[in-house]
Amino acid sequence: MPEIALEMKNITKRFPLVVANDHVDFKVYKGEIHALVGENGAGKSTLMSILYGLYQADSGEIFVHEKKVNIANPNVAIDLKIGMVHQHFMLVPPLTVTENIILGMEPKKNSILIDMEKAEKSVEELSKSMGFKIDPKAKIENISVGIQQRVEIIKVLYRGAEILVMDEPTAVLTPQEVEELFGILKSLKKQGKTIIFITHKLNEVKALSDRVTVMRRGKVVGVKYTKDTNQEEIASMMVGRKVIFDIKKKPLNLGKTALKVEKLKALNNKGLPAVNGISFEIKEGEILGFAGVEGNGQTELVEVITGLRRASDGKIFLYDRDVTNYSPRNIREEKIAHIPEDRRQRGIISDYTVAENLIFGSHYRPPFNKGLA
Numbered sequence: 001m002p003e004i005a006l007e008m009k010n011i012t013k014r015f016p017l018v019v020a021n022d023h024v025d026f027k028v029y030k031g032e033i034h035a036l037v038g039e040n041g042a043g044k045s046t047l048m049s050i051l052y053g054l055y056q057a058d059s060g061e062i063f064v065h066e067k068k069v070n071i072a073n074p075n076v077a078i079d080l081k082i083g084m085v086h087q088h089f090m091l092v093p094p095l096t097v098t099e100n101i102i103l104g105m106e107p108k109k110n111s112i113l114i115d116m117e118k119a120e121k122s123v124e125e126l127s128k129s130m131g132f133k134i135d136p137k138a139k140i141e142n143i144s145v146g147i148q149q150r151v152e153i154i155k156v157l158y159r160g161a162e163i164l165v166m167d168e169p170t171a172v173l174t175p176q177e178v179e180e181l182f183g184i185l186k187s188l189k190k191q192g193k194t195i196i197f198i199t200h201k202l203n204e205v206k207a208l209s210d211r212v213t214v215m216r217r218g219k220v221v222g223v224k225y226t227k228d229t230n231q232e233e234i235a236s237m238m239v240g241r242k243v244i245f246d247i248k249k250k251p252l253n254l255g256k257t258a259l260k261v262e263k264l265k266a267l268n269n270k271g272l273p274a275v276n277g278i279s280f281e282i283k284e285g286e287i288l289g290f291a292g293v294e295g296n297g298q299t300e301l302v303e304v305i306t307g308l309r310r311a312s313d314g315k316i317f318l319y320d321r322d323v324t325n326y327s328p329r330n331i332r333e334e335k336i337a338h339i340p341e342d343r344r345q346r347g348i349i350s351d352y353t354v355a356e357n358l359i360f361g362s363h364y365r366p367p368f369n370k371g372l373a
């Protein structure tokens with residue numbers, strides 16, 4: 001029998017509107033790369049937040065190396081040699097690579113001074129052990145997202161992690177960076193580390209993992225050795241029905257041009273170019289997809305079209321009418337709707353009722369606004 005690094009038994013976690021984890025059993029062997037997969041909202045991040053002590057389960061038990069533990073907060077998780085690389089990095093941009101890595105665990109020269117040389121040396125050694133080089137003195141704000149992710153990995157290793165949790169680490173990476181990340185994770189596995197890898201990309205499950213646990217609507221619906229399963233089976237477990245991979249589409253009957261974007265430019269929150277002269281048009285009845293790695297201007301593009309961000313140059317036409325830099329309210333009145341990427345942050349106010357949320361955007365008009373009595 002393989003050695004068990006970690007076991008979560010019968011974990012249940014309720015949020016006001018949903019049972020995020022519903023009697024979940026999750027077992028990870030020492031030295032394996034274990035993929036945790038499921039659609040958005042399946043409960044993967046919640047389960048890992050419980051493991052890392054960010055949330056407390058309503059019920060259930062956690063065992064690390066077969067010893068029952070109570071992970072009250074992330075410090076306990078770190079003491080148990082569990083490390084987490086979050087979906088959105090938690091680095092401090094103006095600080096250097098090394099300063100970020102040692103934050104809160106600074107090696108001291110004496111009772112006052114930090115031993116920076118020693119720290120930089122550990123950073124270099126850790127990166128070398130995984131087969132890459134990193135400049136320990138570089139500032140976080142000046143390095144790419146792919147390199148920032150490596151800093152996060154070194155940071156958890158510096159804290160002694162033996163079990164590494166990575167929450168959707170490839171969402172922000174280019175295909176080239178994904179390849180490199182897989183190389184790093186495989187070398188960590190060779191060093192005996194245990195890795196939990198959250199994803200919903202099935203080719204990544206196949207390429208990287210030894211075993212896979214599939215979640216759906218808060219429940220575990222399957223655990224497999226990766227070599228004994230295939231993408232079709234994992235996909236159908238994820239969604240609960242057969243998934244057809246080759247879709248046959250009817251020819252499209254295109255109508256008039258509905259939306260036309262011309263040489264659109266916009267800046268991001270830091271004032272740097274985010275949208276650089278994009279042009280496209282969408283015809284009635286058409287669905288247009290934008291592919292790309294997160295952080296390449298998709299968010300800003302949507303914000304400009306929906307009036308949430310100013311265009312610095314270029315034009316947006318709705319049926320030949322210029323709607324560039326209309327306010328969000330005017331855009332809505334032009335019948336352009338927007339479902340934001342972060343629905344909980346920007347799509348709803350969760351303290352308000354469903355009815356109140358539903359009338360947002362129309363609340364100032366009859367019949368909701370009856371005028372001054």
Ligand SMILES: Nc1ncnc2c1ncn2[C@@H]1O[C@H](COP(=O)(O)OP(=O)(O)O)[C@@H](O)[C@H]1O
Binds near residue numbers: 018041044046
């Ligand atoms: N802090 C929270 N408050 C309320 N609901 C939450 C919270 N975190 C997650 N949820 C809900 O729990 C469910 C599982 O979410 P999550 O664990 O983030 O899924 P996944 O990581 O698989 O996409 C979702 O329905 C989500 O909306």
Ligand SMILES: [Mg+2]
Binds near residue numbers: 044045046167
């Ligand atoms: Mg998640």
